[in-house]
Amino acid sequence: MKRDAFSGYHPVVNMLFFVSVIAFGMFFMHPVLQAIALVSAVVYSQMLKGKRALKFNLIYMLPLLLITAVINPAFNHAGVTILFYLKSGNPVTLESILYGVATAVMFVTVIIWFSCYNAVMTSDKFIYLFGRAIPALSLIFSMVLRFVPRYKSQIRRISHAQRSIGRDVTQGSPYRRAKHGLRIVSIMTTWALENAIETADSMRSRGYGLPKRTSFSLYRFDNRDRLALGILAGLLLVILAGAALGENTIRYFPSIRLDPYSSFSAIVYVAYFALCLMPVGIQILEDIKWRSIASRM
């Protein structure tokens, strides 16, 4: 996998991007905007994860899209354009089918955005962002993230030691195995708690909780991030203005009604497209830059 250029930006830029695309993805039911978001999310996930994303999108997302699209007309009978009647006597309407498709697209788009989020917003970025607002809780988060692999290796050690005295989960009758498993977990818990208190005492003796604490971070907010943040903010402004003026809304029930298309809506669409494809654009620019540098060498 190639390194994703957008991931190298400051966590604030990453977070703002994902918060906006996910929030907009949830809110905008307008077909043009939905199409823009879905296409961009698929392209970005493809770029981030290559074949794995293709598999994910085809095997999980496509059926999910179809199922979700079908659920709505089966349960929702609002709308004025009746197409036919179900056996139960309930009507199936054009509006409910289209609304079902729209929610399905929304749902799938958000999930794909989240899959990109998982690849870009690693836990260290999250902890960096929220370390100042919720220092104690983000400390807990980072400790948990550290403890899990640590406990796994500790369990392996305990299990090896137990195996040498014939008390591993692989030894004995099923009942004994379960008992051995519990015993290993119990040893691990005792160790974890004792170890935790030790950690806490060492934290205290090193001055945890004293004022004027500094924290280590790898992230620098440079001009590149400033530019990206500025562009992001400008696009958000246009899109939010569009939302305020009703360009992005659509009414499904009882009958479908869209705002008439205008030149302003074109601007909003372009802005939304630019926002959603921002990481992809950054990657392409980076590639061009790299190629031009590489060709000169």
Added chain:
Amino acid sequence: MPDQPKQPIRTHKLSSRTWLAALLILIVIPATILFGIFVLDDRKYYFISLLIILYTLVPFALVFEKRKPQARELVVIAVLAAIAVAGRAAFFMFPQFKPVVAIVIIAGVSFGAEAGFLVGATTGFVSNFFFGQGPWTPWQMFCFGIIGFIAGLLYRKGWLRRSRFSLCLFGGLTTLIIYGGIINIGSVMMFTPKLNWETLMAAYGTGFWFDLVHAIATVIFLFALSRPMIEKLDRIKTKYGLVER
């Protein structure tokens, strides 16, 4: 050790913070959900479910951060959450058969309602760093958290005992009714645009067996783990003089 863990001396009075948290969890959050359904045109379920994360996390976070928790307290919460996360990861191949609720309940009983909530919410959040974050994260955080919270609250009030039977009964019921009940509403809101009785009942119908497996898992894990775990936590509390808040 065959004998029952001792019931330590505890006060039956709830602190004002516990009351504030109870108010937020039991009144403000349901009110927001209803607000989303009836005022926000019945369509912004995703948005509402994200608001829940704020309502559940922010007050707890504020209260928790404001009183400048001691290092020991932080680490113990982190240990319990890590055990729950590791437990969820260890049973990844069995859908729904997870020890998380059991550990959260034990945390609530041993360290109080607030710690129970924090362990639950942290587990829901951090385990999704391993399993993938998504719109389901706030729902899981809320469900795990509230079960730990209720466990702590009822224990404080003396309605929940430390006996195996009492814990297993509580664990099974809360997993089936609270976790299942809320998670199914969550999936209906995520999957379908319209919240009505038909879809909700359909979700409960299809979700019931998953919830039942989850409840049975909770009962089994509580049966096996509650006594040794509570004993260990009590021992740590006594040995290092951790105070119950």
